[in-house]
Amino acid sequence: MVAGNHQLIAAHVSRWFTGEDGVKLLALDDFNLEVNQGEVVALIGPSGCGKSTFLRLVAGLDEMQEGTLTYDGDPITAPSPNRGFVFQQANLYPWLTVEKIVAFGLKANNEYQEKKLRVQEMIDLMGLSGFEKSYPHQISGGMAARVAIAQTLVMDPEVILLDEPLSALDAFTRAVIQDEILKMVDRFHPIVLLVTHDIEEAVYLSDRVIVLSPRPGTNIADIPVDLPHPRDRISPEFIAKRHEVLDALNFEEA
């Protein structure tokens, strides 16, 4: 958790969708967030509360109606390879092999020649060696999720947006990829925004857990996770953190 100089700030962000019938559907309501370089922030909240909507805004794929969203002081207006997005769906290009899917971003930015080795490195890191020449329909759902992660991380983005990237993985693979994410954070100090429904994952990976209310989503709690890495998932402190997050999520009682 090295605090660097890059900074992502969301201030009073509201985003609504207008349906066919003209009815306004408020997805995000006055959402606020400040994240510094090297920080891993988990976003947790009930389904439909606007987590994906927020990540899309940060990615520059969508525009909000109110509020400001800046990266290093500049408003975010368009997508950039600097802000990598691992979508909820793997969405792999069915006509490309695993290797070419991972290399897609580098080729699109004319960096393939210099960074060729990164492609194989990411493939190995994600446990995909041997499947370089496979097409998406020939690999499993969990592998597809890992290809999607590799495709994004190969660009060495400064901001990494992860939308439930590990939900399709088995417990063991998930733990391996979680550790890979931590290693990468340690090496490159990116900003990581992680959307997850898995409280254990949020506590294991992040420096802070942001809890969102049911739609319209807004901040309810900002829980710092100040446990040293590597974290022991069954230590009393870890379990106490999980309880803290769970309590914040129990809106009914609040």
Add this chain to the structure above:
Amino acid sequence: MTEQRPQKEPIISRASLREVGRMLIPFAAMLLDYVVHAALPNVYPETYTPKYWAPCLLVCMAVWAVVFVASLAIRPVRKKACRLAWFIAFIFVLFEAWDVATLKTGTLKLPFIPSPDKIIEQFIANWGNIVNATVASLSLLAQGLAVGLVIGFASGVLCGCSAIANYWVSPLLKIVGPVPGLIWLPIFVIAFQSSYAGSLAAIVLAVWFPMTLILSNAIKNTDIGLIERAETLGASKAHIVVHVMIPNAVPALADALFMSLSGSFGALAAAELCGVGTGLALAVRMMGTIANFGVVFAYVFAMILIFSTLTAIMFAVRNWLLRWQKGLVRW
């Protein structure tokens, strides 16, 4: 986290007994043809002595023998041969039924239905004319296809990703496209002051229409998730068109190719009959009017050969383009 590497099937492998048996079926049919043809007396027309059908069967057997030997070892050839075996046998049984119905019994009468032997005779006798007509047909078709496909591809892509292009081209597509080439032909001939250019234009139109329509729709309907993924990876609009939208439209492109090709055949026939005054379609009609049906069948066979060869090439291209697709129906 190591998983088993996917295995590739080898190209060279030995045929199983079952496969060998299956590949022998066409031989059996050809042999049956040969025996029946030799055994039954020739009764209709009385003076006719067949010279060609038996040697033709021998040539067919020789060709199949080459395929047979090759497929004993080469897996892709074997797969294809096994798949086609029953069908080829069926065709040969049909041929012999035809032979029996005409030459051997006279059930089907001349001049309308000549025997296979008679058709081969006419094919050989009119060889020069058939070649000339074929060359004329093919050259017109090739030019029409080339121009139509290039323009169709360009306008399809353009309309698919540009709203402005779509605004101006889609009315043209809706008004001009559905009208058959035969109707446009006289107008084009007058407009271009040349029956050749007019005929070419009719073929180009027949190729352009399905290509533009199908391709532009496929490109418009590209899954937004695939595009956004490319955007977040820093791909430019042009890069997305070339590396996401066009490859994504390839299955539709294959369909469009098929529609364009069949459209071009129809337009070619129309153009030959009413425009340029050369080619196979014209020959068929001329020979038909003078009741020389042996030659008609010979020309028709030449036409079938050309169209089915082109269609086969098209499907090979399609299968190659779609090699990444799961469970693709391979024709």
